[in-house]
Amino acid sequence: MLFPKTLDYYQIQLTVMLENERYGEAMDLLRFLLQCQGQEERHYDEWRALLEWLQAAFPQYEEAELQTIREEEEDISEEDMARQHAKSKLAQDDGYADKLLRTVMEGPLSEQTMLALEQLAFLDVPKVDEELIGWLQTKVLHPLLQFRVMQTLRRRGVQDIIHFTRGDEEVEVDIANVPLKPEEFPLQIVQILERVADQTEVHEPTLFYFAQELWIQYVMAVYGTRDYQSMLEQNDAMADIWAAALHMTVADSLGGSHDEENTRSMYAVTGAMRFRLEQAYRSMKQFVSAGLDGH
Numbered sequence: 001m002l003f004p005k006t007l008d009y010y011q012i013q014l015t016v017m018l019e020n021e022r023y024g025e026a027m028d029l030l031r032f033l034l035q036c037q038g039q040e041e042r043h044y045d046e047w048r049a050l051l052e053w054l055q056a057a058f059p060q061y062e063e064a065e066l067q068t069i070r071e072e073e074e075d076i077s078e079e080d081m082a083r084q085h086a087k088s089k090l091a092q093d094d095g096y097a098d099k100l101l102r103t104v105m106e107g108p109l110s111e112q113t114m115l116a117l118e119q120l121a122f123l124d125v126p127k128v129d130e131e132l133i134g135w136l137q138t139k140v141l142h143p144l145l146q147f148r149v150m151q152t153l154r155r156r157g158v159q160d161i162i163h164f165t166r167g168d169e170e171v172e173v174d175i176a177n178v179p180l181k182p183e184e185f186p187l188q189i190v191q192i193l194e195r196v197a198d199q200t201e202v203h204e205p206t207l208f209y210f211a212q213e214l215w216i217q218y219v220m221a222v223y224g225t226r227d228y229q230s231m232l233e234q235n236d237a238m239a240d241i242w243a244a245a246l247h248m249t250v251a252d253s254l255g256g257s258h259d260e261e262n263t264r265s266m267y268a269v270t271g272a273m274r275f276r277l278e279q280a281y282r283s284m285k286q287f288v289s290a291g292l293d294g295h
Contacts, residue, residue, distance in 0.1 A: 007039070024061040027054050086122035097125040105135055109145060117148055121155035129158055137164045143221035143287075147178075150223070154178045171224040178223070182216050188232050188239065189219055195243035199266050211250045218246075218287050227283050238276075240267045245280035249288060 010033060017026040030051040034044060054061070089096045100123070103116040120128055132149055135141075141149070143166060150173060158175045165171070179185045193215050200208040222228045231242055244267035251258035263269075269277050 023058045083122040086119050097123050117152045121152045147220040150178045173224040192239050192242045241277045244269050249284040
């Protein structure tokens with residue numbers, strides 16, 4: 001049962017979605033409204049007719065919704081399978097967790113390292129948390145490997161705030177907030193990449209493609225550091241600075257050089273912000289020169 005004010009709110013939301021061509025969201029809202037009971041029959045008729053029209057006019061949104069559902073189901077089944085596999089291995093071998101920990105901590109950094117971390121995420125062995133946290137806090141690790149370990153700890157349900165060294169600074173990370181997927185990063189991180197998209201997507205699509213690849217790697221590598229915190233500032237100038245630094249770094253990788261004055265102008269980075277831009281650019285260049293994959 002929807003109260004009159006709630007119904008009005010949903011009707012306004014629906015209008016806004018249609019005006020902004022957010023047809024997939026509009027279809028979802030209409031399905032929800034059709035499930036609500038106690039409304040006048042004319043409302044149901046209107047919602048049903050509109051939903052049918054949207055489905056016929058924009059089938060691609062319907063297909064996208066079905067694809068999302070399929071992917072979510074696949075994710076769930078893959079995770080369940082991984083959990084079952086780990087449980088089975090542990091039942092067969094009491095030392096399985098120790099073997100995985102040795103692969104991660106003592107072996108050369110390789111695909112096996114990442115696979116072992118994935119399996120450790122599903123093992124119900126409490127000491128794994130202590131071992132991984134201790135390893136983070138006592139060993140010098142590649143920043144991307146550090147991030148993978150943080151993700152493993154989050155998947156294991158760790159809720160602690162841990163302190164360790166990233167690069168040349170001490171960081172404090174709340175494991176419960178570590179993103180497991182790119183879309184889980186805060187909106188400010190996404191908006192920086194969108195600024196680069198605005199400037200490059202049409203005229204320099206190759207640059208934007210590599211910018212996407214570099215950005216997610218770099219953000220994982222600096223997660224929790226001062227650089228990362230600066231990206232989260234509710235500040236358009238800081239977003240412009242990071243977007244310009246990303247543009248310059250990728251331009252260097254593709255063509256060997258960049259036109260700094262032109263790029264600063266493109267992202268409205270004024271003279272007063274130039275020093276901060278140079279810092280961001282230097283940080284990103286150091287990451288690229290160290291190697292993206294950490295192998």
